[in-house]
Amino acid sequence: MITADLVKQLREKTGAGMMDCKKVLTETDGDMEKAAELLRERGIAKAAKKSSRIAAEGLVTAYVTEDKKVGSVVEVNAETDFVAKNDEFRKFVADVAKQVAMKNPSNVEDLLSQKYLDTDRTVQEVLTDKIATIGENMSIRRFTRFESEGLVESYIHGDGKIGVLVNFSKGDESLAKDVCMQIAAARPEYLNREQVPQEKVEKEMEILKAQAMNEGKPAEIAEKMVQGRIGKYYSEICLLDQEFVKDPEKKVGELIKSKDANIVEFARLEKGEGIEKREENFAEEVMKQIK
Numbered sequence: 001m002i003t004a005d006l007v008k009q010l011r012e013k014t015g016a017g018m019m020d021c022k023k024v025l026t027e028t029d030g031d032m033e034k035a036a037e038l039l040r041e042r043g044i045a046k047a048a049k050k051s052s053r054i055a056a057e058g059l060v061t062a063y064v065t066e067d068k069k070v071g072s073v074v075e076v077n078a079e080t081d082f083v084a085k086n087d088e089f090r091k092f093v094a095d096v097a098k099q100v101a102m103k104n105p106s107n108v109e110d111l112l113s114q115k116y117l118d119t120d121r122t123v124q125e126v127l128t129d130k131i132a133t134i135g136e137n138m139s140i141r142r143f144t145r146f147e148s149e150g151l152v153e154s155y156i157h158g159d160g161k162i163g164v165l166v167n168f169s170k171g172d173e174s175l176a177k178d179v180c181m182q183i184a185a186a187r188p189e190y191l192n193r194e195q196v197p198q199e200k201v202e203k204e205m206e207i208l209k210a211q212a213m214n215e216g217k218p219a220e221i222a223e224k225m226v227q228g229r230i231g232k233y234y235s236e237i238c239l240l241d242q243e244f245v246k247d248p249e250k251k252v253g254e255l256i257k258s259k260d261a262n263i264v265e266f267a268r269l270e271k272g273e274g275i276e277k278r279e280e281n282f283a284e285e286v287m288k289q290i291k
Contacts, residue, residue, distance in 0.1 A: 002026055014039050056275040057081045058138070059090065060163035062154035063097035068173070071152035072100040073165040074143040075269045079136040084160060089138075092130055093160075099123065100143045108140055144267035155180030163269045171261030181245070182252060183268050188239035191263060192253075196237065204233050239266065 002025045010021040010032060016039050028034040058077035065071070076093045083089050095117060105111035112124040119126075123140070131138050146152050146167040153176035155164045164180045182188075190196050208229045212222035235241045240253035240263075247255075256263060 002030055006030060006032070010035055010039075056272040057084055058141075058271055059084045059093045059160040060156065060269045060271050061090075061093050061097050061160060062156055062163050062165055063094070063101045064152050064154050065101060068148070068151040068153070070101050070145070070147050071154055071165050071167075072097050072143055072145040073154060073163040073267055073269055074100055075141045075163070075271060076138065077141050077272065077275070078134075078138045083134060083136050083138075086134060089130065089134060092126070096123070096140060097143075100145050104145060105143075108142065111140065111143070142269065144269070146265065146267075148264070150262075150264075151176060153177060153180055155184055157181075157184045161271050164266065166266045167264040169262045169264050171256075171259060171263075175255075175259050175261055178244075178246060179239075179252070179256075179263065179266075182242065183239065183266055185245050186239075186242050187268065188242055188266075189237045190239070191266065192238055192240045193234050196234070201230070205230060208233075239263070 002022060006025055007018060007021045010016070010025060011018060013032075014021070014036055020039065021035070024035040024038040025032075028038060056077060057080050058075065060073065060075045062071060062073040074093065074097045076089075076096060078084060078089065096111075099105075099114065099117060100111065103111075103114050105114055112122065112127070114123055115121065116123045116126045127138065127140065144165055146165055148167045148169070150167070150169040150171060151173065153166050153168070153173060155177065156162070157164075162184050164183045166176055166180055166183065168176055168179075205226050208226045209222050212225040212229075213219070217225060231241075235243065235251075240251065240256065242252050244250045244252050244255050
């Protein structure tokens with residue numbers, strides 16, 4: 001009988017997942033050494049040991065169906081920028097983007113448990129293999145998927161550094177591409193003013209008022225200055241309020257209206273965004289290994 005304690009011991013020894021440990025222990029009738037060997041043979045133990053290493057590089061890519069009705073953008077991370085240029089890694093990321101578009105997983109955990117495209121293996125199993133063969137820790141970090149009554153358009157900037165996906169209920173491909181590049185360059189956080197959380201607006205107004213007061217302005221004048229300056233804040237974080245990069249005399253919202261178009265939603269993923277990269281002194285790292 002394979003006990004929970006036995007599974008725990010193998011997991012601590014190899015760093016492999018609970019289910020993988022239980023599976024090999026069952027196959028080897030509880031023989032710890034043989035089970036550990038099996039994990040190594042399958043690349044699972046090797047992959048597990050790499051999982052503690054920070055993966056902040058990698059690739060962002062997108063997939064849009066030919067009819068432009070469904071699209072996805074995904075971020076898959078690796079440890080070094082070198083791997084992002086690896087053809088095997090790039091194909092895997094492209095396949096993951098297609099998987100998301102076609103299979104509609106609810107989250108990353110759901111995606112990992114799905115059958116990988118038209119195979120009998122899960123996405124997690126294929127990812128584990130890639131970690132073992134490529135030799136770096138990798139992870140599928142996040143994705144966004146849109147279905148549209150109009151069209152979905154995507155844009156990838158900097159060979160996979162930034163990925164943008166936009167859902168238009170009305171509009172043409174030329175306009176959609178321009179808006180995608182706008183989002184990549186200008187980094188809007190929201191589509192319009194209505195989407196900005198009220199507490200965020202109030203906090204910004206507090207900061208703007210404090211700035212005006214520090215400039216020596218009376219409270220009533222500071223209040224008026226805040227109303228003027230909050231518009232600039234919206235023009236930085238709201239897509240429709242931003243100046244159009246191709247024609248700064250025009251707001252994106254004005255451009256959309258003039259084309260009788262409508263944006264439903266957008267997503268912008270930047271590789272490694274928000275991941276804290278660990279920096280270690282090489283000499284210190286060597287000393288750690290010696291100890």
